[in-house]
Amino acid sequence: MPPSPAVSGPAAPPASPLPEAVAAALKRDGAGLVAAVVQQYDSNEVLMLGWMDDEALYRTMTTGRVTFYSRSRQEYWRKGDTSGHVQWVKSVAMDCDGDALLVRVDQVGAACHTGTRTCFDGRALDVVEG
Numbered sequence: 858m859p860p861s862p863a864v865s866g867p868a869a870p871p872a873s874p875l876p877e878a879v880a881a882a883l884k885r886d887g888a889g890l891v892a893a894v895v896q897q898y899d900s901n902e903v904l905m906l907g908w909m910d911d912e913a914l915y916r917t918m919t920t921g922r923v924t925f926y927s928r929s930r931q932e933y934w935r936k937g938d939t940s941g942h943v944q945w946v947k948s949v950a951m952d953c954d955g956d957a958l959l960v961r962v963d964q965v966g967a968a969c970h971t972g973t974r975t976c977f978d979g980r981a982l983d984v985v986e987g
Contacts, residue, residue, distance in 0.1 A: 873915075874912060875911050875914060875915050879914075882955045883911070883951070883955050883956075884954060884955040884956040885910070885956075888928070889911070890909065891909055891910075891957065892907075892908060893957075893958040893959075894958065894959050894960070895907060895960045895962055895964075895968065896960070897961075897963070897964055898962060898963055899963075902974075902975060904944075904968035904969075904976065905968045905969060907923070907936075908925055908927075908928055909925060909926055910926045912926075913933055914949070914958065917960065918949055922943065923935070923936045923960055923962060924936070937965065937966075940967070941966060942964070942965055942966035942967050942968065944962040944963070944964055945963040945964075945965070946961075946962055947961045948961045949961075
């Protein structure tokens, strides 16, 4: 009688390239992503929101350029590679809950894919001011 095949459990998740303390502190969504708010470092202007997984955050922290994970294309993209509108990293911070990142950059050109300086230009909603 041939030996029975070994039963294995689910595959272990890939090891994070991030420092252990950073990886442990991050609270990712169901897809393994964390929201990354991008802000101009010298004016505090909020430019855009992107999504990062551990690899995108690692690339951002170690290359000097911002890398995101595209939820729609399911691939990495480095801001400015096709448009020339590069984001040079100045700092990265994690919020108190570990579920959001603040990436302060020096933005070259438009931050938004529509060609506007920020993804929020001309998109204000009517609100009751308090």
